[in-house]
Amino acid sequence: MDNYLFLKITKHLKRLHPKKAWKWIIKRYFKNPNHGGNDKWTLTCPLTNIQLLKMSWIKIERHVMVAYKNSPDDPSLREYWEKRDRKVFNNENTLDRMKLARKQGYRCALCKQTLQNGEKVTVRNLEVSTGEFAKLVHVPCIK
Numbered sequence: 001m002d003n004y005l006f007l008k009i010t011k012h013l014k015r016l017h018p019k020k021a022w023k024w025i026i027k028r029y030f031k032n033p034n035h036g037g038n039d040k041w042t043l044t045c046p047l048t049n050i051q052l053l054k055m056s057w058i059k060i061e062r063h064v065m066v067a068y069k070n071s072p073d074d075p076s077l078r079e080y081w082e083k084r085d086r087k088v089f090n091n092e093n094t095l096d097r098m099k100l101a102r103k104q105g106y107r108c109a110l111c112k113q114t115l116q117n118g119e120k121v122t123v124r125n126l127e128v129s130t131g132e133f134a135k136l137v138h139v140p141c142i143k
């Protein structure tokens with residue numbers, strides 16, 4: 001898994017800097033962890049020195065994640081991604097939305113797919129037999 005991510009990220013970096021040597025890329029993007037330890041392959045933002053937390057990195061991961069999700073389903077992987085989805089979702093959303101998401105099992109109220117499939121998520125009042133309820137849905141799922 002980590003190797004797969006690493007491969008994707010390095011490919012992305014090579015595309016970002018087509019004219020730079022691989023050594024230059026490594027020096028610029030990979031550092032030892034800020035909190036200590038010696039994994040010199042910690043992906044680090046060259047501008048802010050933030051490690052693996054910057055949005056663009058998450059986007060890279062997200063991209064990889066979607067590619068993974070589209071590959072034939074592997075139950076062990078699915079569990080891994082589901083856990084990760086929840087973490088990402090909770091990091092990006094307000095408490096209200098987190099509560100809604102938990103109630104919905106982190107799935108879109110319309111298509112029942114995971115909320116974190118790369119689509120924009122919004123709150124909609126949906127009519128459920130007993131009345132109107134605020135639900136989280138993917139924007140493209142709203143007709």
Ligand SMILES: [Zn+2]
Nearest residue numbers: 108111138141
């Ligand atoms: Zn949906």
